Amino acid sequence: MREMAEAVKLLASYMREGFEGTFKILEKHSQLLEEHSKLLREHSKFLEEHTRILEEHSKILEGHGRRLEELTRAVGELKVAVGSLGRRWGRDLERTVLELYRHALEERGIEPGRVEKFIYTDVDGRFYRRGARIEVDVYVHDEKVYLVEVKSHADLEDVEWFYEKAGIVEKILGRKAEKLIIVAVNIDKEALERAKELGIDTVYGAVIE
Known part of the structure; x- marks a missing residue:
């Protein structure tokens, strides 16, 4: 009986150590997942900021494009006006x-x-x-x-x-x-x-x- 009690005690000790080890591994994995989630959130914010900057740049470029088109037309119209005044309409x-x-x-x-x-x-x-x-x-x-x-x-x-x-x-x-x-x-x-x-x-x- 004593030997059986010792065996049960030893088995319980192994199980406790096994569970503790498993919990430690799970805790470590949970910590790693949390760190990864944090990195993903930071990357997401980083991408959102870059997307916002790109959208702003696109709007600026679009505005420049419109102004360039207007300027090109204005120069063309000025050329026509000057030519007409100079009686070189042809x-x-x-x-x-x-x-x-x-x-x-x-x-x-x-x-x-x-x-x-x-x-x-x-x-x-x-x-x-x-x-x-x-x-x-x-x-x-x-x-x-x-x-x-x-x-x-x-x-x-x-x-x-x-x-x-x-x-x-x-x-x-x-x-x-x-x-x-x-x-x-x-x-x-x-x-x-x-x-x-x-x-x-x-x-x-x-x-x-």
Whole structure:
């Protein structure tokens, strides 16, 4: 009996030591997990801060991009204005205006680089006055004709003349234009309103009151 008691006592001692060892291991693992969780929380905060900084930088870059685009357009419009004042308004400046508003024109199905100058001299006065020179920009796509008038500053008289001129060109070409478009850096308010009345589409930088 004594030997059995000693054996039970020894077994109990082993079990106690085993449990204590297991508890120590579990406690150590729990401590490691807590440390890992702490590191993950710190990393998460670090990533959140970096994400916030990147978002702020993206907003700043987006703002710079918009300002650069506005500056580019302003420089282009200034170039047009200076050229117009210097009486050097020609095909190169017309191209500049078309490029300035490329996006708006492309939305209307027009490729600025493919807009061509149409010039007709009515020698015998068949379509207009004898000897009159008719000049307008033309864009042809999918057998559709678009007539375009490019101006540095479009006023009421420009709108009226373009509408009349478009009718003459349609007779010369023997076909109806799909759309009439005025592209101008600046347009007078009354000219813009008249263009709407006549069904003329307008692309412009600013409206002059």
